[in-house]
Amino acid sequence: MTKKIALNGAGLLVALFAAFPVYWMVATSLKPNREIFSSTPRPVPAEPTLEHYREILTGNLIPGVTFADFFLNSVLVALATVLLSGLVALLAATAVARFRFKLRTTFLIMLLVVQMIPLEALVIPLFLMIQRLGLYNTLPSLILTYLGFSLPFAVWMLRGFVAAVPKELEEAAAIDGASRAQTFRKVLFPLVAPGLVATSIFSFITAWNELIFALTFINDQQKYTLPVAMTFFFGRDDTAWGSVMAASTLFTLPVIVFFLLVQRRMVSGLVAGAVKG
């Protein structure tokens, strides 16, 4: 009995450590300034208010540019990345999951290896490439970059979903006279769609969270993505923590929702095959 209490107690401590910062972010964003800057912090907002949200959503961070504009930039970049990377990954995943060909194993090993390239080391050469292509200071520069970053993992993950669709279904369709394109569109695609959604969410999170490249490739403030805007406008010394926490909450919320939807696949994707049951 005491053992059970000890275990549950430890569980509660772990839960507290893990979840507290997220709770504190939301709680602070709902507190009026006098509560935030008081010398005795309250665990729960005594007089919850949405004033900080109103502040960041209506106020101009620079003339003519609001938080919503940065949010929109981020959504645009992330969605474009997701669409492109999903399409390309689906084709590649079909190739490795459905065909046996000479360089298949080589390709899979390469996928593993390129995922380990430290992206931080590619800032300088990609900056060069973006300059040469004339894409500096444009959102497509980021879409292109994030496409490269999210693709290897997307293929790696999707290949499992494609392989899970029974081959017999496609063969049956082929026997019934369906062309390859038709089989792909009418049989494989609908069955892989849930996996495609899961994969897309990971690409979305990759693009949504990225900071370094966005910091380097974008110069005009109205083109900032949300992470850059947040470090730029809220990372200053005299910090208005209420607004910072409100902005952080709005930035974090979509990620948490998406993440919880797909986290199971994440574990199986990263340590796939590590244990044979």
Place this chain on the structure above:
Amino acid sequence: MSLLTKSPGEAAARETPARRRRRRVDHLPYLLLLPCLAIIAVLLLWPLGQVVWMSFHKLDSVRQLRGDREWPWVGLANYAQILGDPFFRTVLRNTVLFALANVALTMILGTLVGLLLNRLGKKMVTFVASCVMLAWATPALTGTIVWKWIFDDTSGLVTWLFNKLPDGLSTALFGRSDWTGYGWFNDPLLFFAILTLVVVWHSFPFIAVSVLAGLKSVPTELQEAARVDGAGPWKVFWKVTFPMLRPVFGILVVLSTIWDFKVFTQQFVLAGGTQDRTTFMLSIYSYAEAFSPPPKYGLGSAIAVILTVILLVVTALYVRMVLKQEDE
């Protein structure tokens, strides 16, 4: 051709589209791979080669990058300059020590939490796992901003906690009783400690969930047998559980090492930019050399190459482990 030599009925029966396809060399898989290969080659492999090429040149202006000015070849001069600089050795030492400490702490905490989750009741495990998932899901950027707020020098929670300590005790332990205005991030050692806290907080959930998944996939009879035979929890873990999960631990250690060696966002946010050189690690050092004025793209590239080589060695270990398991 075969259609002509055989009777039409027989040919139709044998030559289903699927069979016909299997006969000739199939170009379709290569076509399907083409866009993916092109993107990986152009956006990952080419830049990887380019950064090495850049590290052999003296590149000090954006106009050189745009191609308006030539690139003077300097051979290994950038490497010589870095390796001869005592500051680089400090940065390298910081990076290695930080990575080692973070991998160790993340692995220990993550494994303990994984073992704990395996022992908890159903409702409790759902609750704790959900909370743990929150820490994992939080983006590095906002997670770090919240920790920065928790350590704020006037209204931060930690400052308040330390102010709550009895004055006598606080003075005896730390030599001060008033913590308001204390710069938590000014002392490099303390900065690294807080950065460690942030990074471990972000990364232990993945270890915990993976260890839990591993534990669920191995039979529990052996552990029970060992327990019945009188082995304590410590012994059960090292003699029974750990050997069975060795492959999982191997991969987790390598992945953590790779991640912790190149921490950038957390450091950038916590330090408020790239001004504080005393807390530099390799990735932020490379970035600052290249992009803080005056720009030194060649020098930054050389540092990036060194970081990549270190990670390449770790990656080689990782790939070998994965391949070994695919074989088994």
